[in-house]
Amino acid sequence: MDDMSENAKSEQYQEKTGRESNPIGVAAVILLLCICFLIDARVGFGALIGAAAGFFAWSLLKDNGTRKEENADDRVAFLDTTVLQHNFPLPQNMPIPYAVLDIRGHILMYNEKFAKEFPNMELILPVVEQLKKAGIGKHAVVVVEEKHYDAMLNQCEVVEENGAVGNVLNMTLVDISKQYELEERLDRNETVIGMLFLDNYEDVMDSLAEDRQPLLSAIVDRKLTQFAADANGVMRKLQMDRYILLLSKGDLETLKEKKFDIMNTIREINVGEHIPVTMSMGVGIGGGSLEDAMQSAKAALDLALGRGGDQVLIKEGEKYLFYGAKAGEVGRNGRIRARVKADALWELMGASSSIMVMGHRNGDLDSLGSSMGICAIARAMGKKCRIVMNEVSTGIKCISEQMAQDEYYQTAFMKEKDALKEMDDKTLVIVVDTHRTSMVEGPSVLEAAKKIVVFDHHRKSAQDFIEQAVLLYHEPYASSTSELITEMIQHIGKRIKLRSIEADALLAGITVDTKNFAVKTGAITFESAGFLRRNGADSIRVRMLFQNDIDSYKAKATAVRDAELYLGSMALSVCPANRENSTLTAAQAADDLMNVTGVKASFVCCKVDDVVYVSARSFGDVNVQRIMEKLGGGGHFTVSGAQLKDCSAEEAKERVRSAIDEYLKEETT
Template sequence: LLEDVKTVNIGNEMAVTLSAGIGMDGLSYAQNFEFARNAIDLALGRGGDQAVVKTSASITYYGGKSQQMEKNTRVKARVKAHALEEIITGKDDVIVMGHRIGDVDSFGACVGIYRITKALEHPCHIVLNDVTTSTKPLVELFQDNDHYEKDLILSSQEALDKVSDNTVVVVVDVNKPSITECPELLHKAKTVVVFDHHRSGTEVIENATLSYVEPYASSTCEMVSEILQYIGEHVKIHPEEANAMYAGIMIDTNNFMQKTGVRTFEAAAFLRRNGADMTVIRKLFRENANEYKAKADAVSQAEIYRGAYAISVCSGEGLPSPTILGAQAANELLNIRGVKASFICTEYQNQIFVSARSIDEVNVQVIMEKLGGGGPLNIAGCQMEDVTGTEAIAIIKKTLDTMIEEGDL
């Protein structure tokens, strides 16, 4: 049905898509109705063109193969900005955090929320437990900088000690509570705000006072950059902050080659006007020789499975943030003609981290969801425990085989 409805053509330029939410196995009709309502919200939040079946025990997804249409209206961003302003104004302080093993988009969005909070004359702190290779150049811009407080960046424990009933906890670049920097903060805080550009999965942050999850956006930095433009009277952004957010957009879009829309470039232009410097950003993100070699090895050893799926292992031995290299190697493999999707398995902290990438022909999100992960349609990932890199590759191949046989790919 989801595929058939796309064939509807009565002169429309855009393909018709259908979203459905189904609730079942509830204790009553009312509960089934609530399940169905939650299911349709999930289907739309994940980009539409899919059916979601929710029961008391599980959530099952069907479809979701289409790229979501870009949205050109900023009405929602303006409404969310005003709501955020009201929430922060009515509280004492703000603590902002991203996901574990933070990346540039996550940290850049944290910095953007910091600037919004300071513009509203409230204190703000960023929770960051481990500084990764990718975020280190940016973090150093804010440490030992007279423009910023000495305690700008806190550990999880320091944040837990500081949180009160009048604290707003803002979560960026993630809507899955278990992989936030400090999940305990979500239970301790009474006011939680979520900004994210990933498709919602089964596990989401419950009872958020304000939630702005938009899968159409290229990055969370793009979303926060838009919100900045609607806060108060002309928020003054420092060059360091503009660089951090611009870098977040640049990295998440693979230098503006993936998932970029009109609003992505508008956000980038706004940051450029406020002091973002491409030369500074390029110098910040140069790799060292060992990282470059590890990435090159992963690309050179890749196997092209079924003539369309590039799969490889990235050795992270002796490197501080091998998962970042894995993601970069997955992007590189897409440059090979004929490759529809790429998968890089990286061992880190006794787990296998899988980075999955595609351009437009394959929805890697649904593949990663089969393995317990998720993400946007063409940039997804998952984590595996108690397996080696070789075993992880075998699992990925088996999953691809099954999905191809069942017509899901």
């Protein structure tokens, strides 16, 4: 029994290690050992030890080789679909497509539902690649022949009877086409709200004879009602110049494709000699409720009016889409509004403990002139007003030197860090010539202020505007902020007496932003200039503020000489870098390039330290504001700019070209 057991063990061991008796080999080894012993006993013992060592080493190597072969056989067997099916049976009655793949993504097995859904296996290969990119265990929506599937790859182990372990991937696909179609239908049927406003309704009516006014009103109502009906929407009139529109999101897409041609339809209405009627519209989408959509529509309309009117803005979350804006700012009779703002400013200044005024970084004559106008109002009520300015830019160096000789303004300037020390809860901070938080001279002062007033004339930015202002006077139709401040000074009355340097600064601010009264001028612009002239402003002194030294004049001439025409009508140039007043020189070069025949817009870049400044100009055929906004800047329809960091002037030119291409593509599609 024991012998049989031992024999069995021996056989098992031999089987396991692969050692089998070889009589011829054994006899040869014994004969060789005998010969060695006959020659010399020491040689015989050495041969015996060597034979024994070789025998055991050969056995060990053979055993390791056998194991490797067994493992290799396991892997090969694991990739064998037949073996896999035996160890991993597929659930054929599963109601969704299901497949098993190897680690490399090759399909090994699949159920009947999978075969029925995907008779062409080539269609599933991109799906596998998409799921592998998404990651194991991650859901992904895939599209196969217009069908939508919620698909996922999972990894699992399969253990065979011989103990071999391997990994496979199983793929499941759930058809969500009907769900997707329903969600898409619900999204298209979502109600959106539009708020319409006739920008210049009162001015148009004033320009018409009384018997023609009802006719114009009736035609506008009929056009808007037809516009709503064509869009499968509902239009209701709220006031003489305000309407509300309800329509579906899907129908809004149709209006987008038509680029809201209702604006052109309204503008072309003619019932006699009158200025064209323009309209603005804000559209609110989403938010989860009609109330949220209404708030979005109101915000979009406010932004449209803040950008000059005659345009449509669509607001969906934090995203804005712009349509129109092909005309300049719409001027309105703002005398009553200016008087109301002047009274409100007087009250706020009177209730404050101290007043601080600041413009934008790299201040110009408009920001400094309007700041000095605020100082004049503060002086009239017996309050000290300080101007927050960290550095004096080259554009205002001349007038700042004159201010240093004036007794009142010798201590008017203060740096941002010093302003923070003097502020309290009743300090009134007035921001002029900008409405963007990122552009103010002292961001920390703005953040610390409890009461903020904003005066600006730039077209409103889609983001980054100062929202916490208790008083906002933002009129994009105005030529300059200096014009707005001058207008308020007139409404406050004789209580304010301007010093000659203040009148010069305000007139200089108007002059620089109107390009010597050539652009963006209205009746109020000339009235303001006349008021300043009567209060001590001198046009000769103002003109001297714009004088350049000979090096700056040569730099401007170089920029004009080296200009290139892009697309035949866009003038692009680079101003020599790091001059004393490069930014001002670049702006003047951009102005001069507009005197070239055929030029519709000009763009001049100049690098100062690590920042490239871009000055953009046009006569209205090209909306340079929208182009500069693509570069993070802004401004007006015809006068705009941007600041680009971490790039060269030539790289900035390339970015301007890309922005122009993008703008023109939007205009033509």
